[in-house]
Amino acid sequence: MNYFGNLTDRMNNFREELLNAKPMVCVERAKYTTESYREHADKPMVLRRALCLENILKNMSIFIEDETLIVGNQASSNRSAPIFPEYAMDWVIDELDEFEKRDGDIFYITEESKEYLRKIAPFWEHKTLKDRGLAGMPTQSKIFYDLGIIRAEGNITSGDAHIAVNYETVLKFGLINYKERTEKKLKELDLTDYRNLNKSYFYRAILIVLDAVVAFAKRYADLALELSEKESNASRRAELLEISRILNKVPYYPAETFQEAVQSMWIIHLVLQIESNGHSLSYGRMDQYLNSFYEKDLEIGKITEEGVTEILTNLWLKTFTINKIRSWSHTRFSAGSPLYQNVTVGGQTVDKKDAVNPLTYLILKSVAQTKLPQPNLTVRYHKGLSDDFMKECIEVVRLGFGMPAFNSDEVIIPSFIEKGVDEKDAYNYSAIGCVEVAVPGKWGYRCTGMSFLNFPKSLLIALNNGVDIQSGTKLCEGIGHFKDMTTFDEVMKAWDKIIREFTRQSVIMDSCADLAIEELTADVLCSALTDDCIERGLNLKEGGAVYDFISDVQGGIANLGDSLAAIKKCVFEDESITPAQLWDTLINNFEGEEGKKIQDILINDAPKYGNDDDYIDLLLKDAYDIYIDEMKKYKNTRYGRGPIGGCYYAGTSSISANVPQGAGTIATPDGRKAGEPLAEGCSPSHAMDKNGPTAVFKSVSKLPTHDITGGVLLNQKVTPQMLSKESDREKLISLIRTFFNRLEGFHVQYNVVSRDTLLDAQKHPEDYRDLIVRVAGYSAFFNVLSKQTQDDIIERTEQVL
Structure with missing residues (x-):
C-alpha cells in the first residue's frame, strides 16, 4: 500500500480496463456533424452549431461501465478519439493509413x-476552419506559417478551449437558471435593431443546446434504469437506480449531494469536449465549489471519506477516458495525446484566507491513488500554506508521475490586478491546462497557446539580415549580416528589429485564426456557461467574457539567452572566435576539428542560463523585454467589444514544441547542434545548469515574471532517492517556499525518476506500462511518446538537493 492507500477493487479494475483499451479513431461525431451541416446549411452558423451538437448528443452511442458510479462517454468506446470534420479534414485523409x-x-x-x-x-x-484560416492569412504572414517560424496549426485545426466554465453556478442553480435567463433576454430583444438579430440567434442556440444537454443526461438515466432491471446484484442495482435518479435531476436542476454535484459537473465537462475540438478544458477550483457538498453529506451520514475518495477516483478515471487525435505535425507539439484537463486546489479565498479545506486533501489523495496523466493537478501556493499540506503535496510528488505542479499566488495575483482584473476575481484564479492561469467562468479562450514563436530561429534570421537560412526566403529587412558586425550592440539591434516584426506577424496570424473561429465554430454551451455571454448576447469569440487576455508562446528561451551570451563573450569580448568563423561553423553544424573546437568554446567559455549569473540572466531579460514591449502594443479581436483587457502578454508554456522546433532549427551559437531539441519552457538547456536547483530558481526569477502572465513553465528533475529521506523532503519544501516567497517564482513542477529507469524503459517498454513522466506542463505515459521526446526527457539535468 502506498502512502495514500490504494484504489478500491472496482476502481482498480476500471483503471486496468482503461490502460488496456486500444485508442481507436471514432467516426460517430463526424457522421452526425456532417448530417446536421447538410440539413441545416441555410441557417445562421451559431444555430447550425447548436443543432449539430443536438444531433450528436441525441444519436451517439452511450454506455455505462460495470464499475462506474459516474456516467457519460465522449466516443463509441473509452479512450477512442472522435473526428471533428468542421475543423480540418485534409490531414485526416492524408494520414488515415x-x-x-x-x-x-x-x-x-x-x-x-x-x-x-x-x-x-x-x-x-473549402468549408473547414483550417481552410478558412489559411485563406484569410495575408501572403507575407502565410510565409511565416509555411516555414514553421511561427506555428499556428493548432489554432486552425482545433477549437480554442483553454478555459474553465462557471461550474460553481451550474451546481448551485442548475441549467434551468441559464435557460430562464436566456428566455428572458430573448423576449426583451427589439428585433427592429439589426444587431439584435444576431443576439436572437445566439439565444435560440443556447436554448437548443441546454435542452440537448438535459436530453443527453436523460438518455443515461433511462439506460441506467434499463440496466437496473436486468441486474442480479442488489448492491449494483441500487447504484444504477441512484444513477438514474440523479441524471433525471442534474444538470438541469441544482445539485444537492456530492454525487449529484460530481455527476452534474462531469456531464457538462463531457459535452464541452464533444462540442469543441479544443483542449485544456479545465475543472477550475474544484475543492472550493465541491467542499460544501462533501461536508453536508458527511455531516448527515450520507457519505464517508472513503466513499468520496472513490467518487473522485471514478471522476479521474472518466476524465482519462477522453482522448484526442491530432495531425502528426501538431502531435509533435503535444506529445502524449494530452488533454490538459486541469484541477486546481489550495490557494486563497477571495477574502485572502488559506483556502485549503478537507476536500483539498481528498483530491490530493484520490489523484495519488489513481496515478494517471489526467487530470492535470495544480496546487496554488501562497505564503500561508501550512507545512502539513505542503508535506502531503510532496508525498504526491514522490510518486513520480509529475504532479502536482505549483503555481504561485505571490506573483500571479498581483500580475492580474496590474492588468485590470478585479481583486476578488484575481484571488479566485485557477490553472487552465498546463501552467496558464485565468479566472474560471469569467475568462475568454486561449489565456495562452495562440501561435508559437521560435526565439532561437528568430535570432538566426536576425543575424542573417532577415533571411531564413534553410529556405533562403527574405522575410524582412535586417540591419546587415552577422559576419559584418563589429559590436554586440549591432547584434541586439538586429534582434530588436527582427523580433518586433515577427511579433507583429504572429498577431496577424492570431487574428486570422480568431476571425475564422468566430465565423465558423462558435461554442454555444461553453459561451453560455461563461460570464457575461448571456447578459451581452455575445459568444466568447464575439467578446462575451468578462476578461479576455491571451498570449502567444515563446520557445527556446534558454537557447536564446545562452546564444546571446556566447556571442557577446566569445566573439566580441574574448575575441576567441570571429563572426565569420562562428557563422560558417553554425552553417556546417560544428563539423570537423575546427567546428568541434569552436563548439567547445561556446559551451565552456560562455556563461549559461540557470546558474545565477547576472551576465547571462540579465542579457536574456533584456532580449525578452524587447518582445514584451512590442507585444504590449497589440490587441486581440475582442478588444473594445466588451471584455476587460483584449490584449496580450507573454507566455512560455511550450508543451513539447521544443522538440519539433529544434528539429527545424540549424545549429545555434550556444553550441546546440542542428535538429536537437530546444530548451523547454523557461527551463535551462540540458546539463547547462551546473550550480544546483537554487541557482536555477534565482536565474528564472530574473525573468520579467509579472509580464509573462501566460505562464513561466519550469521543469525540474530529481531522482527518487533524493526524496527518500524526510530531511530531504523538508529541504524541497523550504526550497519551494524560498522560490515563491522571496524570488517571485511563478511555477515549478518535478519529474521524480532516474535516468537509468528511463533508459531501461526505452529498452523494455513492456515492463513500464505505468511509467508516467512530466513532459512539459503536463504528464504522459512514457511509452506513448516518440523516441525523440523520450530522449529529450532523459537528457534533463538531475538536480541534487
Missing part, C-alpha cells in the same frame, strides 16, 4: 471507418 505507424501517439482505425471518412471528405472541401 499512418495512424498506426506513428513513432508516438498511435491510434487504430478500422477499414470501414477509413472508407466512411473518405466518403464524407468531399463535402468538407
Whole structure:
C-alpha cells in the first residue's frame, strides 16, 4: 500500500480496463456533424452549431461501465478519439493509413471507418476552419506559417478551449437558471435593431443546446434504469437506480449531494469536449465549489471519506477516458495525446484566507491513488500554506508521475490586478491546462497557446539580415549580416528589429485564426456557461467574457539567452572566435576539428542560463523585454467589444514544441547542434545548469515574471532517492517556499525518476506500462511518446538537493 492507500477493487479494475483499451479513431461525431451541416446549411452558423451538437448528443452511442458510479462517454468506446470534420479534414485523409505507424501517439482505425471518412471528405472541401484560416492569412504572414517560424496549426485545426466554465453556478442553480435567463433576454430583444438579430440567434442556440444537454443526461438515466432491471446484484442495482435518479435531476436542476454535484459537473465537462475540438478544458477550483457538498453529506451520514475518495477516483478515471487525435505535425507539439484537463486546489479565498479545506486533501489523495496523466493537478501556493499540506503535496510528488505542479499566488495575483482584473476575481484564479492561469467562468479562450514563436530561429534570421537560412526566403529587412558586425550592440539591434516584426506577424496570424473561429465554430454551451455571454448576447469569440487576455508562446528561451551570451563573450569580448568563423561553423553544424573546437568554446567559455549569473540572466531579460514591449502594443479581436483587457502578454508554456522546433532549427551559437531539441519552457538547456536547483530558481526569477502572465513553465528533475529521506523532503519544501516567497517564482513542477529507469524503459517498454513522466506542463505515459521526446526527457539535468 502506498502512502495514500490504494484504489478500491472496482476502481482498480476500471483503471486496468482503461490502460488496456486500444485508442481507436471514432467516426460517430463526424457522421452526425456532417448530417446536421447538410440539413441545416441555410441557417445562421451559431444555430447550425447548436443543432449539430443536438444531433450528436441525441444519436451517439452511450454506455455505462460495470464499475462506474459516474456516467457519460465522449466516443463509441473509452479512450477512442472522435473526428471533428468542421475543423480540418485534409490531414485526416492524408494520414488515415499512418495512424498506426506513428513513432508516438498511435491510434487504430478500422477499414470501414477509413472508407466512411473518405466518403464524407468531399463535402468538407473549402468549408473547414483550417481552410478558412489559411485563406484569410495575408501572403507575407502565410510565409511565416509555411516555414514553421511561427506555428499556428493548432489554432486552425482545433477549437480554442483553454478555459474553465462557471461550474460553481451550474451546481448551485442548475441549467434551468441559464435557460430562464436566456428566455428572458430573448423576449426583451427589439428585433427592429439589426444587431439584435444576431443576439436572437445566439439565444435560440443556447436554448437548443441546454435542452440537448438535459436530453443527453436523460438518455443515461433511462439506460441506467434499463440496466437496473436486468441486474442480479442488489448492491449494483441500487447504484444504477441512484444513477438514474440523479441524471433525471442534474444538470438541469441544482445539485444537492456530492454525487449529484460530481455527476452534474462531469456531464457538462463531457459535452464541452464533444462540442469543441479544443483542449485544456479545465475543472477550475474544484475543492472550493465541491467542499460544501462533501461536508453536508458527511455531516448527515450520507457519505464517508472513503466513499468520496472513490467518487473522485471514478471522476479521474472518466476524465482519462477522453482522448484526442491530432495531425502528426501538431502531435509533435503535444506529445502524449494530452488533454490538459486541469484541477486546481489550495490557494486563497477571495477574502485572502488559506483556502485549503478537507476536500483539498481528498483530491490530493484520490489523484495519488489513481496515478494517471489526467487530470492535470495544480496546487496554488501562497505564503500561508501550512507545512502539513505542503508535506502531503510532496508525498504526491514522490510518486513520480509529475504532479502536482505549483503555481504561485505571490506573483500571479498581483500580475492580474496590474492588468485590470478585479481583486476578488484575481484571488479566485485557477490553472487552465498546463501552467496558464485565468479566472474560471469569467475568462475568454486561449489565456495562452495562440501561435508559437521560435526565439532561437528568430535570432538566426536576425543575424542573417532577415533571411531564413534553410529556405533562403527574405522575410524582412535586417540591419546587415552577422559576419559584418563589429559590436554586440549591432547584434541586439538586429534582434530588436527582427523580433518586433515577427511579433507583429504572429498577431496577424492570431487574428486570422480568431476571425475564422468566430465565423465558423462558435461554442454555444461553453459561451453560455461563461460570464457575461448571456447578459451581452455575445459568444466568447464575439467578446462575451468578462476578461479576455491571451498570449502567444515563446520557445527556446534558454537557447536564446545562452546564444546571446556566447556571442557577446566569445566573439566580441574574448575575441576567441570571429563572426565569420562562428557563422560558417553554425552553417556546417560544428563539423570537423575546427567546428568541434569552436563548439567547445561556446559551451565552456560562455556563461549559461540557470546558474545565477547576472551576465547571462540579465542579457536574456533584456532580449525578452524587447518582445514584451512590442507585444504590449497589440490587441486581440475582442478588444473594445466588451471584455476587460483584449490584449496580450507573454507566455512560455511550450508543451513539447521544443522538440519539433529544434528539429527545424540549424545549429545555434550556444553550441546546440542542428535538429536537437530546444530548451523547454523557461527551463535551462540540458546539463547547462551546473550550480544546483537554487541557482536555477534565482536565474528564472530574473525573468520579467509579472509580464509573462501566460505562464513561466519550469521543469525540474530529481531522482527518487533524493526524496527518500524526510530531511530531504523538508529541504524541497523550504526550497519551494524560498522560490515563491522571496524570488517571485511563478511555477515549478518535478519529474521524480532516474535516468537509468528511463533508459531501461526505452529498452523494455513492456515492463513500464505505468511509467508516467512530466513532459512539459503536463504528464504522459512514457511509452506513448516518440523516441525523440523520450530522449529529450532523459537528457534533463538531475538536480541534487
